[in-house]
Amino acid sequence: MISASPVSARNVPPDHRSVLIVDDSAVARSMIARMVDASDRYAVAGSVANVDAAFAFLMRARVDVILLDLEMPGVSGLTALPDLITAGRGAKILVVSASTPDGASATVQALALGAADTLVKPGAQTTSSRFAELLSERLDRLFDPPALVVPRGAGAAVEPKLSAAPPCPTSAASGRGTFDVVAIGASTGGIHALSLLLRELPASFSAPILITQHLPTTFMSHFAAQLAVLGGRPCDVATDYMRIRPGRIVVAPGDHHMKVVALTDGAAIRLIDDTVASGCLPSIDPMFDSIAEVFGARALGIVLSGMGRDGSTGAVSLHRAGGTVIAQDVASSVVWGMPGAAVATGVVSATMPPDAIGRLIAARPKP
Structure with a gap:
């Protein structure tokens, strides 16, 4: 079980991207952490139960990704999102919440406030293996866009730096x-x-x-x-x-x-x-x-x-x-x-x- 301490960060392998999980559900934190740590590209640096703990954690450590729930006691993830972007110092925020199904206004609000992407928490119709695949896919596409292709007739193919x-x-x-x-x-x-x-x-x-x-x-x-x-x-x-x-x-x-x-x-x-x-x-x-x-x-x-x-x-x-x-x-x-x-x-x-x-x-x- 990963500690929910807001100030203690786990060591992340140098070839992995670091992840902070922010979710008030201990079950959800544990499930998501197992999925992240099972990958060969990402590792959990910390896991906290609320927004205040997330801010405290980010004052002491930097991460590449913040997995953020929206519905939490106290300050909601949606309310805190702009400040978390600032506190994250370049971390990309992936909202993982039951409040973000297709068509939900919370999804559009989260994206407008600066979330990089959203993912719906698994429900009765989603298996844990399928959710793990979706989570990995969302994380990968934040960091590895497809190779750039110059349209035919647009001149010499130049891969931009x-x-x-x-x-x-x-x-x-x-x-x-x-x-x-x-x-x-x-x-x-x-x-x-x-x-x-x-x-x-x-x-x-x-x-x-x-x-x-x-x-x-x-x-x-x-x-x-x-x-x-x-x-x-x-x-x-x-x-x-x-x-x-x-x-x-x-x-x-x-x-x-x-x-x-x-x-x-x-x-x-x-x-x-x-x-x-x-x-x-x-x-x-x-x-x-x-x-x-x-x-x-x-x-x-x-x-x-x-x-x-x-x-x-x-x-x-x-x-x-x-x-x-x-x-x-x-x-x-x-x-x-x-x-x-x-x-x-x-x-x-x-x-x-x-x-x-x-x-x-x-x-x-x-x-």
Whole structure:
């Protein structure tokens, strides 16, 4: 049994990533600890029963991952999440809770507050072996994004070095002119990044914002409601033929790609479910490709934190049409897969944290 002492940390093998478990259930702590320690990549550094003990532990030791329950006596995990991110000094937080099934508002809130990912505690329908597999999968994808692939026709294949992402000045990102639409693609870690970005936009910002976030359909109503609060403007889940209007946010549904088509008096959304190269549904690429066709040089594309390479092909299309592409930087990304893949194409004008991207958008020249 692992000690619940808030100040005593176990030694972790140098080739393992260290884990802190925060859960008020002794049974859950013991079960999760056995699963973590059974792996050849992770080891439990500590196990505590509440948020106060977690803070005390983190004052004395550093870990790579915090496995956090949400429903605990005293201060809840959700309430403490932002402060735990600070106390964790770079630790990634994986929420492991019965409160985070598909569609739960707590899931979207946790991700918006900075959790790297969520996992539902095992119930009657989930075996312990299946939960162990899911836990290992969630942990692995936080640290080992797939290899970056440069889209065909985008130039020489260059594997980007994480330290070499171009921290271009904001003037470089805004130098291709004004823009009439903002299109944002995001995945793992993207909800928190979106929250930081949208908070920087003033109420007077009027360009429409299109967002493709990799989430299941069941999350979308909660996600849209959260974005409306964060962005201080209406947010709709896209429907077929929906008009694109100033001052509003539109998010792709979880089961269709979102494209833009030109109308005689503006633009509208079309929903498709075609297979795309990235394998994602919804995918960022069709959104970027279509805004390149409709808006050309007056479009701004943004690639936020996420696994894989979705958005990189569309980023090339957008650049070729004269638009501007910005990517989230390495340091602020939970997973620098999608932003890194976009950078590898050579079409990204700047990499920066999401709050800086928001300020850049807010300061854009007026059309």
